[in-house]
Amino acid sequence: MRQSFEEAADRSFASRHLPRLRAELDKQGLDGLIVPHEDEHQNEYLPEANERLAWVSGFTGSAGAAVVMKDRAAIFTDGRYTVQVRDQVDPAFFEYLDLVEGGPPAFIEGQAKGAVIGYDPRLHSPTALAHLTRAAQKAGATLKAVEANPIDLAWATDRPAQPQAPVVPHPDDLSGESSESKRHRIGRMIADAGADAAVLTAPSSLAWLFNVRGGDVIRTPLPLGQAIVDKDGHARLFLDPAKVTDGLATWLGNEVALQVPSALPAALQALKGQAVLIDPAQSSAWYFDELERAGAQVVRGADPCILPRSxxxxxxxxxxxxxxxxxxxxxxxxxxxxxxxxxxxxxxxxxxxxxxxxxxxxxxxxxxxxxxxxxxxxxxxxxxxxxxxxxxxxxxxxxxxxxxxxxxxxxxxxxxxxxxxxxxxxxxxxxxxxxxxxxxxxxxxxxxxxxxxxxxxxxxxxxxxxxxxxxxxxxxxxxxxxxxxxxxxxxxxxxxxxxxxxxxxxxxxxxxxxxxxxxxxxxxxxxxxxxxxxxxxxxxxxxxxxxxxxxxxxxxxxxxxxxxxxxxxxxxxxxxxxxxxxxxxxxxxxxxxxxxxxxxxxx
Missing domain, CATH: 3.90.230.10 (Creatinase/methionine aminopeptidase superfamily)
Incomplete structure (x- = not known):
């Protein structure tokens, strides 16, 4: 839970964890690393295992970012967290900067001349990455996608396990519409967008579309996972088997196939030649890279669940x-x-x-x-x-x-x-x-x-x-x-x-x-x-x-x-x-x- 992580976080995090992170940067030939608050699902509130920004800095707010270089580091927050960031983050290790006025792109443009800056493509949306790329180009710097996140490697010995909260049905008498009805409605929207399928990565969309709820994220009853939805309403839902409760498969019905997360890369590769709808504001750059490598036609558009859910x-x-x-x-x-x-x-x-x-x-x-x-x-x-x-x-x-x-x-x-x-x-x-x-x-x-x-x-x-x-x-x-x-x-x-x-x-x-x-x-x-x-x-x-x-x-x-x-x-x-x-x-x-x-x- 985020709350237990917050209770443990203190100003010593930076002094204890920055050296471990910088050692990993050296191993990967990086001069720096961009550390967003968001995780692989672009969540606002995170499971404890994905609190990378908190681990490296001690800051536990729900919005922020950091850039860690070999000899300096900066943390970016907005006006909501002016007091909290100063309470939690040691100024001897991090400079306090504004997230809204410039943010990491401005820092990179002004402070990373000629540097090789790492980023994890699983944590950045294409939209956010485009701003960072333009800033790096202006600075003569290089953005390098990492295969293994240096924070994950530095944190490996004491990192909490990924959450495995049970995924349970959310009954129709509370949701007001069956999942089958929703899936076919979303399938028609996918077809109207000129696509054959859609990739969904937002946990809230999974919860709404399949009429399920979970507990992977504190303060929000979300299951972490992904889905591929076809234009005919059939779908594949990728969930850790440890989360799958008795009767969940029956609840989802014959048109939904439960698959393990490790099967997702192959499922994306199998979309070769198909038009695939994916939201650049909701899904990380990794998905776009994988679909393009697979030879799929990427259709950039809003997650089709967003408006019906709202x-x-x-x-x-x-x-x-x-x-x-x-x-x-x-x-x-x-x-x-x-x-x-x-x-x-x-x-x-x-x-x-x-x-x-x-x-x-x-x-x-x-x-x-x-x-x-x-x-x-x-x-x-x-x-x-x-x-x-x-x-x-x-x-x-x-x-x-x-x-x-x-x-x-x-x-x-x-x-x-x-x-x-x-x-x-x-x-x-x-x-x-x-x-x-x-x-x-x-x-x-x-x-x-x-x-x-x-x-x-x-x-x-x-x-x-x-x-x-x-x-x-x-x-x-x-x-x-x-x-x-x-x-x-x-x-x-x-x-x-x-x-x-x-x-x-x-x-x-x-x-x-x-x-x-x-x-x-x-x-x-x-x-x-x-x-x-x-x-x-x-x-x-x-x-x-x-x-x-x-x-x-x-x-x-x-x-x-x-x-x-x-x-x-x-x-x-x-x-x-x-x-x-x-x-x-x-x-x-x-x-x-x-x-x-x-x-x-x-x-």
């Missing part, structure tokens, strides 16, 4: 509703604890995390968290996506704010919710900023928009109340969420950055505007919501789409400056709280239930 069916949407009600009860019990016990005890951030996770576990239906819980007290809350790590842990303080972002994986849905809470009496400034964030959140909840609208076109709605006060936030407003799959799922997104994917009915997205006062406190309000067909608008001339809110948990009334809200915004707030009380209230009792009634009272 547009949830009615069974999945109803499952998400029910998961959010149970999760909302757990979260409401936690919010009651914050509003009472925590106000006097002033717990530490890690204690806050333990309490929230305990309430989720108490539901009896939690399979895993959907990501590591974020709890930011005071100044730490001003770091978007901060998470308590060792020396950074703070105690909740009177007069400040507590920002908590967490979620759960349930068989019927995946949750992700953020609440910001006042500790003691909030200041006028805190209430003003919170209410502006709330106004943006409400705007994105009630908007109606015509089919064909993208998340990019809606993003401004969430920011406008902040912009009008000269304020903003530096992260996206919404990401896609899976159905008992990844908490981050594309292609849907709401952000300033251009995104050409229209929002479709059934897509689940987060709605999470925020505001962060550096060095003081942070605010974020996050609900999940699903795209639906909107009710006809009186006098309207076109059909419209809208959002249905899924998350059910109260928003801290003490932080709302009611005078800043319009009548319509107040009506939305009261209606939302009434719905929370009606749906979550029956799952709570005692003092917590009484508190919920007060927390959800009309403004």
């Amino acid at each position: 547009a949830k069916n009615e069974v999945e949407i109803e499952g998400s509703r029910q998961a959010h009600i149970r999760d909302g009860a757990a979260l409401s019990n936690f919010l009651h604890w914050v509003a009472t016990t925590a106000q006097d005890d002033l717990p530490t951030e890690d204690e806050v995390v333990t309490v929230l996770e305990g309430f989720r576990e108490a539901t009896g239906t939690l399979k895993d968290l959907s990501f590591d819980t974020i709890a930011g007290a005071g100044p730490n809350g001003a770091l978007p996506h901060y998470r308590p790590v060792r020396r950074t842990i703070r105690r909740v303080e009177e007069g400040s704010l507590l920002l908590v972002d967490g979620g759960g994986q349930y068989l019927d849905g995946t949750t992700d919710v953020t609440r910001t809470m006042a500790i003691g009496t909030p200041t006028d400034e805190q209430k003003n900023r919170f209410t502006r964030v709330l106004k943006g959140h409400i705007a994105l909840s009630v908007v109606r928009f015509p089919p064909g609208t993208t998340g990019t076109q809606l993003d401004v709605l969430a920011r406008l109340p902040l912009w009008m006060a000269g304020l903003d936030y530096d992260h996206g407003t919404g990401h896609g969420v899976g159905s008992y799959l990844g908490v981050h799922e594309g292609p849907q997104r709401i952000a300033k950055a251009a995104n050409t994917q229209p929002l479709l009915p059934g897509m689940i997205l987060s709605n999470e505007p925020g505001y962060y006062k550096e060095g003081h406190w942070g605010i974020r309000i996050e609900n999940l919501q699903v795209v639906t067909a909107a009710a006809p608008i009186e006098g309207g001339e076109r059909p419209m789409l809208g959002f249905e809110t899924l998350t059910m948990a109260p928003i801290d009334r003490r932080l709302i400056e009611v005078g800043l809200l319009s009548d319509a915004e107040r009506a939305w707030m009261d209606a939302y709280h009434a719905e929370v009380l009606a749906k979550v209230g029956p799952l709570m009792d005692g003092e917590a239930r009484a508190w919920l009634e007060t927390a959800c009272a009309p403004l």
